[in-house]
Amino acid sequence: MAKMFFVDLTRCIACRSCQVACKQWKNLPAEETVNTGSHQNPPDLSFITLKTVHFIEKGEAGNMRWLFFPEQCRHCVDPPCMGQADVDKQGAVIQDKDTGAVIYTELTEQVDGVGVRAACPYDIPRRQQDGKRLSKCDMCIDRVREGRLPACVASCGTGCMHFGDEGEMMALAKQRLAIVKKKYPQAILGDADSVRVVYLFQEDPKSYHQKAVADCSTHPMSRRQMFAKALGLHHNA
Numbered sequence: 001m002a003k004m005f006f007v008d009l010t011r012c013i014a015c016r017s018c019q020v021a022c023k024q025w026k027n028l029p030a031e032e033t034v035n036t037g038s039h040q041n042p043p044d045l046s047f048i049t050l051k052t053v054h055f056i057e058k059g060e061a062g063n064m065r066w067l068f069f070p071e072q073c074r075h076c077v078d079p080p081c082m083g084q085a086d087v088d089k090q091g092a093v094i095q096d097k098d099t100g101a102v103i104y105t106e107l108t109e110q111v112d113g114v115g116v117r118a119a120c121p122y123d124i125p126r127r128q129q130d131g132k133r134l135s136k137c138d139m140c141i142d143r144v145r146e147g148r149l150p151a152c153v154a155s156c157g158t159g160c161m162h163f164g165d166e167g168e169m170m171a172l173a174k175q176r177l178a179i180v181k182k183k184y185p186q187a188i189l190g191d192a193d194s195v196r197v198v199y200l201f202q203e204d205p206k207s208y209h210q211k212a213v214a215d216c217s218t219h220p221m222s223r224r225q226m227f228a229k230a231l232g233l234h235h236n237a
Helices: 017-026 080-088 106-110 113-119 151-155 166-180 223-231
Strands: 003-008 052-058 065-071 093-095 102-104 161-165 197-201
Touching: 003 166, 017 052, 017 151, 080 093, 080 113, 151 161, 161 166, 166 197
Parallel strands: 003 197
Antiparallel strands: 003 161, 052 065, 093 102
């Protein structure tokens, strides 16, 4: 059965253990950053930063609140980035048949990186600074294939991040949504039918991040994507 993340944002305290665990497991170098006036650091994803926690201040003086958003690839059920990449090089982006993980290979250096990033409704893929390869979260596929949790989930100590079989995670997500709605009536599950990283938002997802959820109305399918989809260019690991 396919795997799924469930991320309960009502329980995120922005400890950033998930962000650090990702770096450690992937053996990725730290970013060279400067103070931007925010607790958030680094300010965005990159080729060497596959997960980052966004810090959002909401409200006014005397009525302030924090919203925290650990951002990563959503591992779309039908990944548009793969359709786009296949136009240039089949197999550059693959989808693991057992877990549903969307994985970028070394062959991404042969695809239109700008086009692949533009195809993603969440603006996730990032290009190598001194090269052409693309990178993003791969669901810690090496750990998952050994029956282990992704590094970010294993590091979470607040009950925010969960990982398991799709059916189990969706049941947990719906259960938590019902509970959270009693306190936050606007709470929703983001894009639950189309991704394998389902977030529970306590309010409008756009309050967390401009691209926290997909907006198809402002992200039309390109001619190249339509061509790829028409050909049914999909490949499994």
